[in-house]
Amino acid sequence: MNRPVGPILRMSDDVDAIVAAIIEDNPDKDITVTDRGAYTRVSGPGELRLTRASIARQLGRDYEMRELQGLMSAFAGRIDMTSEEVRWHLGSPATISSSKSTLEEPS
């Protein structure tokens, strides 16, 4: 299963540069960018990464990875964040036998 993962970025001057950095950091991925005005959804199948170095290059200034927190209103998938890189990915799910509630329905 390669379901989409990635950030949802709120309106900000930096959005275009960050989208460009994501594209740069994931050269083999088919990346979808959905612009809904107040937010932009960036998605790629299964895993996406984004480095501090690429953002700094795209913005043309120094960048601290924590700054991304100010414009990431949500994200799809799980996240890993270090000072140099953020990664959105899927986990390795445990298994569960049944979803059906096995509780007795009252009558």
Add this chain to the structure above:
Amino acid sequence: MARMPREQWYDIARDLDWELSYVDHEAVFPEWHSGQGKIPREAWARWDESYKISYPEYVATQREKEAGAYSVKAALQKSKVFDQLDEGWKSVAKEHFGATAAIEDMAVYAELRMARFGLSPAWRNMAMFGALDETRHAQIGLQFAHELVGKDPQYDWANKAYQTNEWGIIAARATFDGMMMTPNVVDTAVQLPFTFETGFSNVQFVALAADALESGDINFANMISSIQTDEARHAQQGGPTLEILMEHDPRRAQWIVDKTFWTSARLFAILTGPGMDYYTPVEMRKQSYKEFMQEWIAEQFLDQIRDYGLKRPWYWDEFIAGLDTWHHSLHLGVWYWRPTVWWKPQGGVSPEEREWLNEKYPNWEKQFGWMWDVIIENINSGRMEQTLPETLPWLCSLCHLPVGTAASPNNDKYPVRSYPLKHNGHTYHFCSRTCRQIWWEDKDTLHDPTVIERLLAGEIQPPTVEGILAWMGLTPDVMGDDAYGYRWAKAYVPAAAAAS
């Protein structure tokens, strides 16, 4: 001075913990708060949040967020932007402020309980950030609404709503109590940060920002999407907790997600649905409520619960079918009982708006159009008293929303009916099988009689519409009325009559 990267010191600093020697573990971490259940105590040592932040980073980032939100507010305060906002859109904001500002404050206590009773130091540390975040949210919600109180007293309900017995507030309070206050902290972590904050609150705080910005409410769009950046981080209290719970007690995990998803979905059908599909001016709507719910919930959130090994909730088909009906029924109800709300519901069924509804919801006309036609006919004939309530509808003992709104007229699969249950000599009524099921499991922690039950018990005096409104805290200057003063109905007056 070069700083050591966070990764090199964070885990050690975070994992400060100690062995208790003067008191029993159970005395410090009682089961009813700590919610260990079948999870062995050692399992918590593995708990690890992945969206890491140190305290200095937190302070720097939050300062920037606050500066961003308040500088936009300050700039707009001097402009005419607010006065030019559409009356329907303003009601979206008023409903939001009243229903959420004080709930953010309640979330502070939920986070603090997690920070106190969690069984791992990393877990407790993350919840401390959550408590600080929620303090910010409560403050910003109250502050942004406060400056508008002088222009319109309905904004005062940002502060007042949860201090009243207004019926929608009773519904919201019951839902959030069940999510934040009554469960142990492990269940809370799966209910609030995982199910609610990575699922539903995105629809209210990010998706809605798209409509807000289109409607010209830059300030509101900026505020809610800024709030949600905190949620995106502290919501991770839930994911790693769910992972541990799935390993040791998957049935418990599935049940907690299932029930919270359902109660959230019911609440959003009144909190978010009418605002997106009726109050927001039609040309400003980015997507329909159903489309936003599909994007954020049926796709993104469903992917997420699958990623943790959970199954779709057992009532999934009913939930999906409900995206075509629940919020339409609730909108009709809110508009009809408009004096009982603190905003001005926009009818939203002028010919152009109706065309939009029918395009987005192909069964809308068959399900709801004929009822609006009766209302329109009454408005245009000057029979206003027939468009206003004389009684209250029967309410669901779990979600507290009107029985009948989890179904719709002319829908054979989910017909309008009550799902009753007799318990200890009392007959309870529910809007759906699912609400009844959840109530049955949780009945020992639920103590909210519905407004109707209170009315019948004689708690509301006099038992008239005026008495009920006073009991709900609605004063004449705040009571809701049609946002456009009924002018949308004029378009249905036959041309000849309109010309004369």
